[in-house]
Amino acid sequence: MPLYVFNWEKGMMSMTIRPFILDGNEVAANIKALVEGDVKKLIAGGIIPCLATILVGDDPASATYVRMKANACKRLGIQSVRIELPGETTTEQLIREIQQLNENPGVHGILLQHPVPHHIDERAAFDAISIEKDVDGVTTQGFAQNAFGFAAFPSCTPAAIIAILDHYRLPVLGKHAVVIGRSPILGKPVSAMLLNKDATVTTCHSKTVNLEEFVRAADIVVAAVGKPRFVKGDWVKPGAVVLDAGYNPGNIGDVDYEACLPHVSAITPVPAGVGPVTIATLLKHTVAAAMKAQGY
């Protein structure tokens, strides 16, 4: 059932019956354009903003993500230092590596690619990142600052979801947002951010009973499950806004996009939805960290 939705292309009073595709590339380009000026300012002052990425082990998907982030840095004039550690790295070794990056004044942001191998205490490793360099928003302290609404660097994917809502001026206040997923770097922080934007927020997860009914009640659905095409077309309320934070093997989202398309008023595709905005947010945070370190 296609709905009458606002058509931004045709101007303020024009309407269309097709659902609106939330273009992550457009939002990302917008963020990057805003950041470029700061990059030039830093470089003019002799400072190259620098992101250190840490990859532990040889998971091919993680390696791809890190490479994509490094490439995105390069295109914007941000330096990236790639640290690759063997799968056998211990928690202590990883933390020592992070501490060295904390102390290195040439490094402005640190990204530890999630997930790390199971034997590593990921939480301890995340929390070893100094809050000033936690551009990926993974520390315990950063999480709470975000939940209280004053984080310098909220987690990148949640921040990307909010940026998309903001970019397309999709109303959040008073809306019922249903988040599927409760991970520390995605479901929990995006729930907190939507709450801080005055949505009524329901957080669902693997133990939720009648998940479909919760999704069906939502004005805004955030899928952060990590299961391909998990959210079905008939779960979605007519006119809902659907944001898909999933990125499963084969570039497949957590939402059954084709099945949801006829029901939604707006939706993010995968790829070219939340993904590029997440990377743009990481760059934005890195540059902001560099600006702050330089006293701007």
Next chain:
Amino acid sequence: MPLYVFNWEKGMMSMTIRPFILDGNEVAANIKALVEGDVKKLIAGGIIPCLATILVGDDPASATYVRMKANACKRLGIQSVRIELPGETTTEQLIREIQQLNENPGVHGILLQHPVPHHIDERAAFDAISIEKDVDGVTTQGFAQNAFGFAAFPSCTPAAIIAILDHYRLPVLGKHAVVIGRSPILGKPVSAMLLNKDATVTTCHSKTVNLEEFVRAADIVVAAVGKPRFVKGDWVKPGAVVLDAGYNPGNIGDVDYEACLPHVSAITPVPAGVGPVTIATLLKHTVAAAMKAQGY
């Protein structure tokens, strides 16, 4: 409409038609009984567990709360140091006071009575409390540790609500919990704790549209609004469990208790509901902090 609910007094197979009153005094007594042994152990070792309370200004309700907490300490053999600062105290002066208590090895827990006068940056003051002594669970770091499920000292009122659910073995897993309120020391942390106990959690607030409908869908209702008798009888689903964290002037809760009573399966009264458990939790945390400081 009274429901058939489990009757704990009469044994496993017995049922009753009256709603179950969740007795905060019973839960509090239970917590205190568990703490008494540690208090004796500490005192035998020459250590008196000590809670420092800070009251800024002369709000009579706050003064009463602080006095209640100090009296509760005394009854359990816990020392309390009461610091009373004038209403004109600055944020900096308050933080200096807190830092002195952080450094004082004789003080094991620090409680800054909320709310402080408006001109003070309460968040900065809360966050000046060292995490080891944050027995009231008000720091940013403590909030996130709690949201991630590994806090030493979760906020006392949220922890009290969970303690009541646990004491009466009320099921939480898979239940739909609706929290009314999103304050940093009550609504947000109790939402996080219920989520960590596998409830599906909806957080409502002043901007929620159709609040009654959200409450009506809840298996578990937590009222943390700060408005007397805010939750009406006909908002509550038959058989719901209602926890009232309100404590308004005149010992009135956030829930219209008499009106809700016929609908609920279990409910906390005010007074003698969440309140005494909150205080018992504070004592438990203070003693735990002292035990930890002594290397137990």
